[in-house]
Amino acid sequence: MIPRIIICHLALVCFLIYCDKILAKDANIEEEEYEARNFLILLNRQSERDANRLAIAQWAYASNLTDENLQAQLAIASEVAKNEKEAWQRVTQFNWQRFSDYNLRRQFQKYSVLGTSALPEEKFKQLNKIISDMETIYSKAKICPKDSKDGKECNLSLEPDLTQILAVSRDAEELKHTWLKWRDAIGPKCRGLYKDYVELSNEAARLNDFTDNSQYWLHDYEDPNFKTAVFNLWEQLKPLYLQIHAYVRTKLREKYGDIVSEKGPIPAHLLGNMWAQTWNNVAEFMLPYPDVRDHNLTAILIEKNYTATEIFKTSEAFFKSINLTAMPETFWNNSILEKPANRELICHASAWDFYDGKDFRIKQCTEVTDEQFITAHHEMGHIEYFLQYKDQPFQFREGANDGFHEAIGDLIALSVNSNKHLKKIGLLPNEKDDPKGVLNNLFKLGLSKITFLPFGYLMDLWRWDIFSGKTTSEDYNCKWWELREKYQGVEPPVDRSEEDFDPAGKYHIVADVPYLRYFISFVLQYQFHRSLCEKAGQYEPNNVEKQLHECDIYENTVAGNLLKQMLEMGSSKPWPDALEVLTGQRTMDATGILDFFKPLSKWLEEENKKNNAFIGWERSKKVCTRTRQELLENSPSSSTSTVSEGPSTTEST
The missing domain is CATH 1.10.1370 (Neurolysin; domain 3)
Structure with a gap:
């Protein structure tokens, strides 16, 4: 039988060793949080600069649909994606899930989801090009008015022409013509592109550890039962x-x-x-x-x-x-x-x-x-x-x-x-x-x-x-x-x-x-x-x-x-x-x-x-x-x- 005093002494030693380990672990976490805050200051600045550059390029293209503006937008999007991927790789090295600071932990959690930038560079460019091409087809689509006999008249665009026809015309045949021709001008040209878009979007989602792109779209609602709620x-x-x-x-x-x-x-x-x-x-x-x-x-x-x-x-x-x-x-x-x-x-x-x-x-x-x-x-x-x-x-x-x-x-x-x-x-x-x-x-x-x-x-x-x-x-x-x-x-x-x-x-x-x-x-x-x-x-x-x-x-x-x-x-x-x-x-x-x-x-x-x-x-x-x-x-x-x-x-x- 071991004397009680020895048992108490051993227990105290074990407790002190345990406390030392916990304190050392906590000290490591505190040190990592300090490092993370400094890293985050630099990362936020970089993210702001990249987001600004990309928004300027996207605006230039959306407000003037030229091939030159498209190429500039795609090039900048590719550069930004590289920066995001490098930042993401650094983010994943932090043990951010254990951070005690809620705001710090939440920012890292958001940075930990990379999005389409997770794709290899060529596939990222391909996905952005597909989306831009479909947007261009949509935005440049023109149709002919009903009973048109001259191709020169075929210049009706969605805004304001077709929108106005659908809103005010009460001629069922004109409405049917407008409805059909708008879809004929876009759908067949986009169908193949859309299939490729789905495949690349799903690939990007899986690289972010989602099962498919629908799960990626839903993750920001932070509720696994969100579909049921809706x-x-x-x-x-x-x-x-x-x-x-x-x-x-x-x-x-x-x-x-x-x-x-x-x-x-x-x-x-x-x-x-x-x-x-x-x-x-x-x-x-x-x-x-x-x-x-x-x-x-x-x-x-x-x-x-x-x-x-x-x-x-x-x-x-x-x-x-x-x-x-x-x-x-x-x-x-x-x-x-x-x-x-x-x-x-x-x-x-x-x-x-x-x-x-x-x-x-x-x-x-x-x-x-x-x-x-x-x-x-x-x-x-x-x-x-x-x-x-x-x-x-x-x-x-x-x-x-x-x-x-x-x-x-x-x-x-x-x-x-x-x-x-x-x-x-x-x-x-x-x-x-x-x-x-x-x-x-x-x-x-x-x-x-x-x-x-x-x-x-x-x-x-x-x-x-x-x-x-x-x-x-x-x-x-x-x-x-x-x-x-x-x-x-x-x-x-x-x-x-x-x-x-x-x-x-x-x-x-x-x-x-x-x-x-x-x-x-x-x-x-x-x-x-x-x-x-x-x-x-x-x-x-x-x-x-x-x-x-x-x-x-x-x-x-x-x-x-x-x-x-x-x-x-x-x-x-x-x-x-x-x-x-x-x-x-x-x-x-x-x-x-x-x-x-x-x-x-x-x-x-x-x-x-x-x-x-x-x-x-x-x-x-x-x-x-x-x-x-x-x-x-x-x-x-x-x-x-x-x-x-x-x-x-x-x-x-």
């Missing part, structure tokens, strides 16, 4: 969508006759938008109260001599009124707010951060319309986000998640769309609102917001299945239309084949831009709006005098300061933390949309019951085949199986 949001919103879909189909059938079936999907070319993603352009012949005088905001803007610059100045004034930041002088000097006449450019509206804390720009081929008026607020929302987090470390200069970034301008636009706001800034006469006119306005907004939801969801469902290999290149187009029918209840104007590649007719597909952010933003903007309106004292759930759709936070600094607090965080914390700052909630919640559109939802349900409208849709009779020859050889399917039954049921999955 699906649940869609399930919350689907009943409202089905109601507005049924009502619109009824009205389109009254307008166009049998080319719109009573129970089938809606022909996509009749919905006033090239992609049938928003339907507000067809509101004029389906308003709840058509005899109530409607204020035409486009006509008012033109009558008041608004220019593109004046539209953006009006947007800036809103942000300033809630204690956010005025645009720097560089914004007005360097932005492109109207389409230049002397060169080809990417007209798709975009906001740019040049990562020097001073240079922020918008590129938009602005037309003086109500839609572009709202788009200006959306893009300036991005700029405001840039301005608020510009002093954060480099890796935190982004939205809490990408849906946050898209939501900010749209959040402001919810106030801008209100009659209350338009009266304040002199765009509407200062008279009492007619409740019927208010419902008309809510309906028009619903045709922009509610109808977008399934499109915003399915765009990446389609790409996730492609990246994962579930959908092969032999089924790109048919899978696209399967999802368009399943979630949106729309169909193409004619049968399609795999020789077509209709997804390429949408910019975000060819430009490698994830789209789930827009669906998320449509949920968040209403969640944000409800919270800010409550803080501003303008919304109470059971108060008919303070309804959510009539709230305007213009000039309310209480709401503005709360918004500013969230924007300043950038991505320094996980997005639920940022959401909690603004709303007190840590999960996304679709009830904000449902609360906003509650009066419209009630009206739609009553109207659809009165009209005995079919809720949901039967399967489309349009077919999609492997080749166009098969379309000629086989008659269209006559299947009448349904995805919904009866006037009161919902679409099944």
